Amino acid sequence: MINYAMVIDTTACIGCGDCVVACKNENHVPAGLNRDWVVEETRGEYPHLYTEFRSERCNHCGHATCVTNCPTGASHYWKDTNIVLVASEKCTGCKACIAACPYDARLIMHPQGYIDKCTFCHHRLEQGLDPACVSTCPTGCMYFGIMNDPDSHVSRLLRSRIHKTLLPETGNIPNVYYLV
């Protein structure tokens, strides 16, 4: 099995939202909906402050509760990877996956009546390209690669830098990592 991961360096992220716009263009995401978004978190009191920007999306979990909770099998792992996709022709729009996702990453009801979400741009991976968000990021703060290759850039970054994931306590085994 191939374990894809995204690594985002919050110390370089400026919260510009380019990832959001690039995703919308690349994937024809309808107006009003997003597959990724940016969070700003400020801690401390003036003038001793810390601000973190995070580009967030589906975590393509190793143990994806959206997949296990989908009644029709529409939510599934792509090929032999951790990339979670929704087969629109099998999706009834029941929203069980939305309830099961700890990250609110599936909030999209596509106008055509199925649940839509980040695909890690699997159509680009097949062409050897990074996801659209990663390839456009003007600060170069986003990285994409294979976790089970110890020599991949993402593996090396995670070995050498302090990092975190969001809500690891859910046991979902998220695959979007944040360098802090």
Added chain:
Amino acid sequence: MQRREFLKFSALLGAAGALPGLLGGCSAPPLPGSGEVSTRRTVCNICFWQCAATLYTENGKPWKVVGNPEDPHCNGRLCTRGTGGIASYSDPDRLKQPLIRVTRNGKQTFRPASWEEAFDTIAGKMQALAEQHGNDRIALFSHGDGGKHFQRLLQAYGSHAYARPSFAQCRGPRETAFGLTFGEGVGSPDRTDMANSRCIVLIGSHIGENLHNSQVQTLMQALDQGATLITVDPRFSVPASKSRHWLPIKPGTDIALLLAWMNILINEQLYDREYVDQYCHGFEELARHVQPYTPEWAYLETGLEPALIRETARAMARSAPATLIHPGRHVTWYGDDTQRCRAIAILNALLGSWGQPGGFYQQEKVDLPPYPAPKPPEPKHDWMAAVQGDYPLVTTGISNALIDHSVGPEAFFKGWFIYATNLTTTIPGIRRQLKQAVESLELIVVVDTMPAEITGYADVVLPECTYLERYDDLRNKAERTPTLALRSPAFPPRHNSKPAWWISRELAGRLDLGNYFPWQDYRDVLDWQLQQVGSSLEEMERIGVKAFPRKTPLYFESGKPVKFNTPSNRIELYSQHLARTGYDPLPKYTPPERPPEGYFHLNYGRAAAHTFGRTINNPLLFELMPENTIWVHPASAAKLGVGNGEYVRLKNPEGTHSHRIRVRVTQRIRPDSVFMVHGFGHTDPRQRLAHGAGADDAGLMHNVKIDPVMGGTGMRASFVTLVREEA
């Protein structure tokens, strides 16, 4: 079968109200890019960084726009606005056909017209105006690539007056100050060598919110390599959040800090003595001048601890000459802006960073000959002497001065061409003059892609097509690597819009000036120029960007003398030009005015999602940031009784109210200041998304400070308070 029926039905329910989706409801949508994909090379026009890019269409429809990896402006990565630029093509609110102002039943309105009629109307008025007042009485305001064509047109006609708001409303003080000090300006792209800097100091500059692409990229590169970032800003800006030191300075006191830094560098012998001896003029005068400005003195002005001032000065010296005191970009703040920028230039000189790796590099552009065409005749009068003679050091148009000289029957200017700039919100405090000017001017022509407030003043509105539908001149900037980049159209012009080169040529024909525009198709001009430098239009349409080898050194060469374009031929710490023209030859500090009780310093700036007001109506970018907010410190918000997310109106001491704007209560700002993103609060209902969204800062500026050296409009001396909206 039953089960499939059920699924289909469910999908239909989910798609209530989205009729076009019904048919395809249960089949998997095709993967992006699986249709017929084609590409075209372009240069982004959403801001003025001009990144080269590739536009992708799928099945003939716009798909995406992506940075060209060969382009040093973007290195293959467009910014937020550039990525969203594709939506400017499909914006339903674009200007669609020429419009002519008419009076109907006593009420003025625009009526759609043909290009022929629009041209005849303009040409008729221009000829009458030339006969009555002379042919040098039309001024051009331009902020965009196509402006050159109208500049050529008006020069051929006889009017040379030309102003770009990017001077007197933006970079002018910096260009003037660096010119006085080093004999050259900073230019655009800025000649900052940040990728190699070991220490970077930002003074009120918020790179990262201000997304000039390779500036952002090289700043991040420097930080990745461990450079020290020092940010001086009343607000905890994005770069402040990446900084080793954030100096939350009292607004308007930057010169005090800069003088104190000079004081430390000189008195602690931390400056680059060898560099100063070799290149600089006036060190003794400077050393004497800065003696009173100790960190303890500066503390009282700036509110910054003396220890912090010393520590940061020493950090700068440790990394010198790879220390960049960033010159900023929008620097028209308090009216003493040229002097502040001079202080920045002097500080860089003391650190020896001008002409050195990690400081400022030397720029070079491609030697690209102009297409052979007759040269417009020399002007009959010196229009600069007539309208901006008070500013002898300025060699370019001062937009606010041109406007002042357009008011009243005796005014110098009788007509305006306005290309791609919404003067009403670009230039602060001119709404009254603008209304008066509109009464006295005999002709106002606006050329733009979108309707905006300024088009409301026009006699004739000419719709230009967007950058995705036209050729423009080759991008050829003085920069690190000389490069050419081509903007070629991905689509034919929508509606009845046209490119600037065509509009100007056609209008020239109506004025019997067609010989100045000897091209049928602008492709011929571009191809001829490219052939002269060993390329061709065919090649550029294929590759988009072409780099040329440098002929001059990137940095000063050690041991070799440098001749600076100043009176002393040296870097002028003490400016002889300023002394001779009666200004302070060394920067002086003037304490800024403080807000009246209950009021706050009004600070404004950029956001990553927008370029001033011009992108607010872009559907993709509007979605990302549909309104601005007013940042308020929690203590101030509590005093005012306003809560986070609540709508308020801003009021200045003259009683002017803004549109409503949401409060953002945040620790990220000084309690004596508020902050808002510029560009919102559009009042033109023809921009259906932008209309009424957020508030406009420019309309609140009651205290515009004119820079005595270069005539710029200082925009940070105004005050506002927050007024709660009655529920």
